[in-house]
Amino acid sequence: MPAIEIKPDVYWIGVNDRTTDLFEGLWPIAKEGVSYNSYLIDDEKKAIIDLTKSFKGDEYLDQIDEVTDISQVDFVVVNHMEPDHSGLIRTLRRIAPRVTFLGSAKTKDMLESFFSIKENVRVVNDGDTLSLGKRTLKFFSTPFLHWPETMMTYEVSHRILFPCDAFGGYGAIRGAIFDDECKDFDFYQKEALRYYVNIVASFSARVLGAIEKLADLPIDIIAPSHRLIWRKNPSLIVNLYKNWAEYAVGKTEPGITLIYGSMYGFTESMMDAVAQGISREDVPLEIFDASRTHPSYILPSLWTKAGVMIGAPTYEVSMFPPVEAVLNMAAHKHIKNKKVAYFGSYGWSGGARKNLEKIIEPLKWELADTLEFKGCPTEEELKKGEEFGRRFAELIKKGT
Ligand SMILES: Cc1cc2nc3c(=O)[nH]c(=O)nc-3n(C[C@H](O)[C@H](O)[C@H](O)COP(=O)(O)O)c2cc1C
Ligand SMILES: [Fe+2]
Ligand SMILES: [Fe+2]
Numbered sequence: 001m002p003a004i005e006i007k008p009d010v011y012w013i014g015v016n017d018r019t020t021d022l023f024e025g026l027w028p029i030a031k032e033g034v035s036y037n038s039y040l041i042d043d044e045k046k047a048i049i050d051l052t053k054s055f056k057g058d059e060y061l062d063q064i065d066e067v068t069d070i071s072q073v074d075f076v077v078v079n080h081m082e083p084d085h086s087g088l089i090r091t092l093r094r095i096a097p098r099v100t101f102l103g104s105a106k107t108k109d110m111l112e113s114f115f116s117i118k119e120n121v122r123v124v125n126d127g128d129t130l131s132l133g134k135r136t137l138k139f140f141s142t143p144f145l146h147w148p149e150t151m152m153t154y155e156v157s158h159r160i161l162f163p164c165d166a167f168g169g170y171g172a173i174r175g176a177i178f179d180d181e182c183k184d185f186d187f188y189q190k191e192a193l194r195y196y197v198n199i200v201a202s203f204s205a206r207v208l209g210a211i212e213k214l215a216d217l218p219i220d221i222i223a224p225s226h227r228l229i230w231r232k233n234p235s236l237i238v239n240l241y242k243n244w245a246e247y248a249v250g251k252t253e254p255g256i257t258l259i260y261g262s263m264y265g266f267t268e269s270m271m272d273a274v275a276q277g278i279s280r281e282d283v284p285l286e287i288f289d290a291s292r293t294h295p296s297y298i299l300p301s302l303w304t305k306a307g308v309m310i311g312a313p314t315y316e317v318s319m320f321p322p323v324e325a326v327l328n329m330a331a332h333k334h335i336k337n338k339k340v341a342y343f344g345s346y347g348w349s350g351g352a353r354k355n356l357e358k359i360i361e362p363l364k365w366e367l368a369d370t371l372e373f374k375g376c377p378t379e380e381e382l383k384k385g386e387e388f389g390r391r392f393a394e395l396i397k398k399g400t
Contacts, residue, residue, distance in 0.1 A: 003040065003063040004177055006221065006229060007158040009135060011040040013048075013063040014225075015056040016172040023084075023170070027198045027296045032191055033172025036084055037225045039162055041155065042068050044133030047075040049153050049162045050225050054087030061095065071096050075130070077137065078103035079164040080150045081110040085225055089115050102130070104141060106149035129156070140214065142166070144206040146199060152210070159220040166210065167237045168226030170195040180232035188228065189240070190300075195226065196244045197299040201333050204248035211242055247303050250337065254396055255284035257301040259327075260311030261291050261320040266345040266376050271311045273382040274343060274371075277389025278309070283396055290322040295329040302330050307396035308340040308365065309389070310356065317351035319359075320344075327359045336363050339399060341392040343371040343385060368395055 004012040018033040036052035038060070046068055052060050064070045073096045078086060081103075089111075093099060101111060101121045111117040124130070126141035136156040143150060146165040153162040169192030176182045200207060222230040222237060230237050243251075256278055262268035271287075278285050286301045290312075302308060312323035319327075340360060344352045353370055360367065371388045373381045 001063075001173070003066050006039075006178075006223065006231070007160065009042050010155065010158060010160065011042065011067050012037060012177060012223070012229065013040050013060060013067075014038045015052050015060055017053065017055060018172050020055075024199075027170075028294050029170055032170050034170050035173045035227050037223065037227070037229070038085075039223060040064060040067055041132055041135055041137075043135045045074040046072060047077060047132055047137065048073060048092075049077045050079050050085040050164055051076065051088045051092060053084045054091070057088055057091055060088065061091075073099050075099065075132075076101050077153050077162075078107050078111070079153055079162065080147060080225075081107055081114060082147060082165070083114070085164060086114070089117065093117065102139075104149050104151050107151075110149055124151070126151075142206070142210045142213070144203045145210055146203060152214075154217065159218050161214070161217070161219050161222050161234075162225075163222060164225045165199065166207065166224065167222050167230070167241055168192070168195060168224040169228070171227050173227065177229055178232070179228050179230045179236070182228060192227070192237075192240065193244060193300045194296060196241065197303045197333065198296050201244070201248065201299075201303060204245035207241055207245040208249075211238060211245075244303070248334070248336075252306040252337075253304055255286070255301075255305035256307040256309050256393060256396055257298065257305045258285060258287045258309040258311070259290050259298060259323055260287070261289065261313070261323040262311070262345075263313060263315070263320065267311050267313045267320075267343070270343055270345065270371070270373065270377045270382065270385045273377075273385035274309060274311065274389035277386035277391075278393040280390050281393035281397060283307075283393040288326075290320075290326050295326045298326050299329065299333060299335070302335050302338070303333075306339060306399060307392060308338045309392060310340060310342045310344075312342075312344045312352050312356075314344065314346035314350050314352040317349055319352040319355040324355065324359070327356070331359060331363055336365075338363070338365045339368050339392075339396060340365045341369040341371075341388070342367065343388065345373055345375060345377070347375065368392065
């Protein structure tokens with residue numbers, strides 16, 4: 001894609017990534033892609049705000065060259081050191097050796113440990129400004145959005161906020177770079193929530209803190225480093241993020257996430273009965289086969305819904321590992337305060353349930369009900385399963 005002028009002297013540059021399988025080596029994006037957005041301010045002094053991953057380097061450097069002589073770039077603002085935004089730093093320095101890197105004190109340390117860069121680094125502090133000529137940059141310290149060194153940059157004359165990871169989402173740019181051109185908002189929102197829960201959710205208190213800190217700042221455009229630029233309605237993405245962050249502090253919506261796994265189909269038969277029971281009550285239900293669904297796609301449902309129904313057989317005196325893996329990831333992401341019910345088949349000793357109790361204890365998930373059965377569920381047990389599902393759905397309805 002060519003450089004795109006978003007305001008006089010301010011350009012989007014960046015690349016779409018549709019070939020990386022796993023973001024951070026962990027989260028699937030092969031189908032959805034991701035964009036690494038970077039910004040160039042072509043003023044008396046020339047500044048780039050965040051770079052891209054070390055990927056499609058020629059395309060990215062050509063975009064800069066379209067606008068200005070790349071060797072004459074004066075500043076690179078490093079809002080965030082994660083290599084999806086800093087990967088091209090050494091390449092850029094080779095081409096523009098007089099460039100000065102601007103970042104927080106922690107960024108200065110990290111530039112050395114990640115890229116052996118010690119020279120031409122200038123630390124900027126919260127509230128500092130830098131005049132580029134007509135345009136002025138102001139820096140805001142916003143640690144842990146997403147790493148300890150992160151900050152946001154604000155362009156004063158056009159009122160543009162460059163928040164890097166915050167207010168971003170998964171998904172390659174699909175033609176539209178601006179919110180008002182976006183024709184696939186449902187896809188956008190789904191992937192932005194998945195990104196939020198996968199990447200940002202652990203730092204939800206920091207999200208709410210940053211939103212409060214910047215509440216009085218006049219913002220016309222929010223230009224994140226992943227996916228859409230918000231120029232028509234920047235408050236929309238701020239409100240979405242605020243809404244998602246509030247799930248960390250007790251907000252919840254009625255609904256049940258049913259996560260199950262099954263080796264030979266016994267637990268799966270019971271799952272059908274339980275789901276039937278839940279469906280009799282008017283409660284939204286999402287069902288995930290943990291063996292075939294990456295936790296990345298299950299976490300958004302767990303993050304937002306009040307109830308968790310777990311179906312897992314016993315496997316080596318413990319819970320069937322794919323289901324356990326989802327729960328461990330939920331624990332890693334600090335998904336707390338859920339109501340949970342458990343069902344599962346066992347052959348001789350059982351053990352899945354004990355394992356579950358151990359995992360959910362620190363998460364303060366309340367185990368409301370359990371249903372265990374030996375081998376293949378009988379007709380009578382399936383009837384019990386249906387009622388078990390209905391009862392849990394009723395509990396979720398009452399509690400939210
Ligand atoms: C590899 C493997 C390990 C198992 N370990 C145990 C166990 O430690 N204790 C137990 O009670 N059942 C154990 N089972 C038996 C299963 O829990 C039982 O067959 C159950 O009905 C399987 O349900 P499913 O068809 O939903 O997978 C094991 C089964 C397999 C295949
Ligand atoms: Fe990041
Ligand atoms: Fe990022």
